[in-house]
Amino acid sequence: xxxxxxxxxxxxxxxxxxxxxxxxxxxxxxxxxxxxxxxxxxxxxxxxxxxxxxxxxxxxxxxxxxxxxxxxxxxxxxxxxxxxxxxxxxxxxxxxxxxxxxxxxxxxxxxxxxxxxxxxxxxxxxxxxxxxxxxxxxxxxxxxxxxxxxxxxxxxxxxxxxxxxxxxxxxxxxxxxxxxxxxxxxxxxxxxxxxxxxxxxxxxxxxxxxxxxxxxxxxxxxxxxxxxxxxxxxxxxxxxxxxxxxxxxxxxxxxxxxxxxxxxxxxxxxxxxxxxxxxxxxxxxxxxxxxxxxxxxxxxxxxxxxxxxxxxxxxxxxxxxxxxxxxxxxxxxxxxxxxxxxxxxxxxxxxxxxxxxxxxxxxxxxxxxxxxxxxxxxxxx
Numbered sequence: 487x488x489x490x491x492x493x494x495x496x497x498x499x500x501x502x503x504x505x506x507x508x509x510x511x512x513x514x515x516x517x518x519x520x521x522x523x524x525x526x527x528x529x530x531x532x533x534x535x536x537x538x539x540x541x542x543x544x545x546x547x548x549x550x551x552x553x554x555x556x557x558x559x560x561x562x563x564x565x566x567x568x569x570x571x572x573x574x575x576x577x578x579x580x581x582x583x584x585x586x587x588x589x590x591x592x593x594x595x596x597x598x599x600x601x602x603x604x605x606x607x608x609x610x611x612x613x614x615x616x617x618x619x620x621x622x623x624x625x626x627x628x629x630x631x632x633x634x635x636x637x638x639x640x641x642x643x644x645x646x647x648x649x650x651x652x653x654x655x656x657x658x659x660x661x662x663x664x665x666x667x668x669x670x671x672x673x674x675x676x677x678x679x680x681x682x683x684x685x686x687x688x689x690x691x692x693x694x695x696x697x698x699x700x701x702x703x704x705x706x707x708x709x710x711x712x713x714x715x716x717x718x719x720x721x722x723x724x725x726x727x728x729x730x731x732x733x734x735x736x737x738x739x740x741x742x743x744x745x746x747x748x749x750x751x752x753x754x755x756x757x758x759x760x761x762x763x764x765x766x767x768x769x770x771x772x773x774x775x776x777x778x779x780x781x782x783x784x785x786x787x788x789x790x791x792x793x794x795x796x797x798x799x800x801x802x803x804x805x806x807x808x809x810x811x812x813x814x815x816x817x818x819x820x821x822x823x824x825x826x827x828x829x830x831x832x833x834x835x836x837x838x839x840x841x842x843x844x845x846x847x848x849x850x851x852x853x854x855x856x857x858x859x860x861x862x863x864x865x866x867x
Contacts, residue, residue, distance in 0.1 A: 491528060491529055491530045492526055492527060492528055492529060492542070493526075493527050493529055494524065494525070494526050494527075495515050495518075495519070495524075495525040495526075495527065496515075496518070496519045496523065496524055496525060497524055498524070499518075499519070499522050499523045499524030499525070500522050500524070501521065501522050501523045501524065501548040501549070501828055502523070502524050502526065502546055502547050502548050502549075503518055503523045503524070503525050503526070503547070503548060503549045503550065503551070503824055503828075504526050504539075504542050504543055504547055504549075504550045504551075505525060505526070505527045505528065505550070505551045506528050506534050506539060506542070506550070506551065506552045506553055506556060507527075507528055507553050507577070508527055508528070508529060509527075509551070509577065509813075509816075509817035509820070509821075510810065510813045510814050510817055511813075511814035511817050511818070513814065513817070513818050513821075514814075514817035514818050514820065514821035515821070517818065517821040517822055517825050518821050518824065518825055520825070521824075521825035521828055521829055522828075523548070523549075523824075523825070523828070526542070528542070533553075533555045533556065533787075534556060536556075536557060536561055536562060539552070539556065539562055540561065540562060540565045543562070543565045543566055543569050543571070544569060545568075545569055546569050546570055547566060547569040547570065547571050548570060548571060548572055548573075548828055549571060549572060549573040549574065549575075549824040549827070549828055550566060550571065550573075550574050550575075550824075551574075551575050551576075551577055551820045551821065551824060552574065552575075552576060552577065553576075553577050553578070553583075554576065554577070554578040554580060554581075554582075554583050555583070555786070556583060557583060558574065558576070558583060558584045558585065558589075559584075559585040559588050560585060560588040560591075563585070563588045563589045563591075563592045563594055564588075564592060566592070566594060567592040567593070567594060571594060572594065572595075572827055572828060573594060573595050573597065573823065573824050573827035573828060574589060574594055574595070574596055574597070575596070575597030575598070575599075575819075575820040575821075575823040575824050576596065576597065576598050576599070576820070577599060577816055577817070577820045578598060578599060578816070579598055579599055579600045579601075579603050579816075580598070580729070580730070580757070581596065581598050581855060582729070582730045582731070582757065584596055586855060586856050589856065590856045590859045590860060593860065595823075595827050595833075595851070595854045595856060595857065595860055595862060596854065596855050596856050597819075597820060597823025597824065597827075597851060597852070597853055597854050597855070598819075598823075598853050598855055599815070599816040599819040599820055599852075599853065600819075600839065600852075600853050601819075601838065601839035601840070601852075601853075602811075602812050602815035602816055602819065602839070602843070603660070603806075603807045603812055603816070604659045604660050604663050605663060606806070606807050606808075606809045606811070606812040607660045607664075607755055607806040607807055608660055608663040608664040608667055609667070610755055610781060610802075610805065610806040610807075610808075611660075611664045611725050611753055611755045611806065612664065612667055612668070612671075614753045614755065614779030614780075614781065614800055614802070615647070615668075615723055615725070615751060615753050615779060616647075617779060617800045618751050618753070618777040618778065618779040618798075618799075618800050619644050619645040619646075619647055619723075619751055619777070620642075620644040620645075621642045621643075621644045622800075623800050624642060624797050625642045628642070645722070645749055645751065645777075647668075647672050647674060647722065647723060648672055648673060648674075649672075649673050649674065649675075649704065650674055650675075650722040650723070651674060651675045651676070651677060651720055651721045651722050651723075652665060652668045652669075652674045652675070652676055652677075652721060652722070652723045652724075652725065653676075653677050653678065653679075653711075653717040653718065653720065653721025653722075653723065653724040653725070654676065654677075654678040654679075654717075654724075654725050654727060655678070655679050655680075655714055655717055655724065655725070655726050655727065655728055655737070656679075656680060656726065656727035656728035656729070656756065657678040657679075657680040657684040657687055657727070658680070658727060660727050660755075661678070661680075661725065661727030662684055662686070662687045664725055664727070665678065665687060665691075665708070666687070666690060666691070668723075669691055669694060669706050669708075670694065673698070673703070673704070673706055674706065674723075675706050675707045675708070676691055676706070676707070676708040676709070677708075677709055677710075677711050677716070677717050677720050677721055678708070678709075678710055678711065678717065679710070679711045679712075679713065679714050679716070679717045680710070683710055684710070687708060688708045688709075688710070690708075691706055691707065691708035692707075692708065694706060695707060714737065714742065715742065715745055718742055718743075718745040718746050719745045719746070719747075721746075721747075721750065722747060722749070722750060722751065723750070723751045723753065724746065724750065724751070724752050724753070725753045725754075725755070726738065726752070726753065726754045726755070726756050726760050726761070727755070727756050728756060728760060729756075729757075730756070730757035730759060730760060734757075734760050735759050735760070736759065736760075736761070736762040736765075737760050737761070738752070738754075738760060738761045738762065738765075738766070739762045739765050740762065740765040740768070740769070743765060743766065743769040744769075746776065748773060748775055748776065749775045749776065750776055750777075751776075751777045751778070751779070752766075752776075752777075752778045752779070753778070753779040753780075754778075754779070754780050754781065754782055755781040755782065755806040756782065757782055758780075758782040758783040758784040758785070758786050759784050761780075761784065762784075763783065763784040763785075763789070763790040763793065764790050766778060766793075766799075767790055767791075767792045767793050767796065770796050770798050770799055771792070771796070774798060775798075776798060777798045777799070777800075778798070778799045778800070779799070779800040779802075780799065780800070780801050780802070781802050781803075781804055781805060781806045782804055782806075783801075783804075786804065787803075789801070815843055818842060818843060819839065819842060819852045819853065822842050822847065822851065822852050823851045823852055823853065823854065826849070826850055826851035826852075827851055827854070827862075829849075831849050831850050831851060831865075832850050832851070832862065832863040832864055832865040832866070833850060833851045833853075833854045833857040833862050833863070833864055833865060834848060834850040834851060834852050834853065834865050835864055835865050835866075836853075839852045839853065848865060849865075850865035
C-alpha cells in the first residue's frame, strides 16, 4: 500500500490493526495504543475497494476497523484470518455490509457501535422533516439567488405539523425516540408499524397524553398498525427506521407511495435501498405537494437520475449520525471492540454502553454481534 495514503500511529506496537478511514477524536487511538497496537490508517477520502483493503491487510494483521461503505464478506475475512486476524469492528451500528456468517466461519468476532447514535439520528430526522415541511432549502436558494423582493402572502407555503399524525416504520430505538420527540415537541399522534409491539412507546405516549389532558390540552395517542400500508395511508409524516434485509429492500415502492397523502412527507435516515429511488422520483414529479427528506441513497454515493433536480426533495450526504459526540463515541466503541478481543476480554452484557465512554471503561468488548456463535464469555462484575 502507498505510504502517501496511509499513516501509522504507534509504530512500536506489537499488534497490527488496519483502519480504513480516519476516525474523529483521539481516544480511540489511545485505546488501541494501550492495547499495544500499531495502527495503520487510510487517509484517502475515497471508498476503498475490496482489493485495496485486502492489500492493506497483507500477510500480518491482528484486527481491522472498517466502514459501512465497504463489503466485508468471505474474501476479506479469509484474508484477515490468513494474516492472523482475530477481530473486525464495523464503524456503524448497522452491519448489513458485513457477512457475519463468513466472519463466524473464520472464527472472527464482529463488533459494531450501538447506543451512541440514537438521539443524534432522531434529531437529524426531525431536521429533515421540518426542512421539507417548511421548504427551508428552497427558500435558502431563493434568497441566495437574489430573487426575494419582499414579503408575500403566498411565498413558500409549507405544512403545519402541529397535532397531526407521524408514522414510524421500524419502532426500534431510533424510531421510537424520533416519535417521542415529535409527540413532546409538536403534540403529534403516532401510528407505527413494527414486527414487535413497542409497549414502552405506547405507554409513554399514553402517559404524556394524560398529562396534556390534565392541563386542559388535547391529548395525544399512539397505536400500532397492522401493516405498512396502514401507516402510509394515515400519517402526515412517515419516517423510515427498519433494518435493511430482503424483506425491507424497496419496502417503499410505487404502489405504496400511491397510498400516501397528497401533502405527505417521507423521511429516510435508515438505509437507502429501503426506498425504490426511481419510483420516488417519479412520484415526486407527479405529486408536487408531496415532499421527501433523504439522508441515504439506494446507490450511495450516487443518486438516481433526476433526484437532485427535484425542489420537493431535501438531500443530505449521509450525516444523520454526524455530531462530534456521536462520531467520536462510535470510534471509541469500535476501538474498544478490537482492543478487548485482542486482550482476551469478554463481551459486555448488552444494553447501556455508556460506561465505555467514561473515565474507567469496563474490561470488555462493548458489542460483538456474533459473540454467542463464537462462544465468547460474557462480562461479569
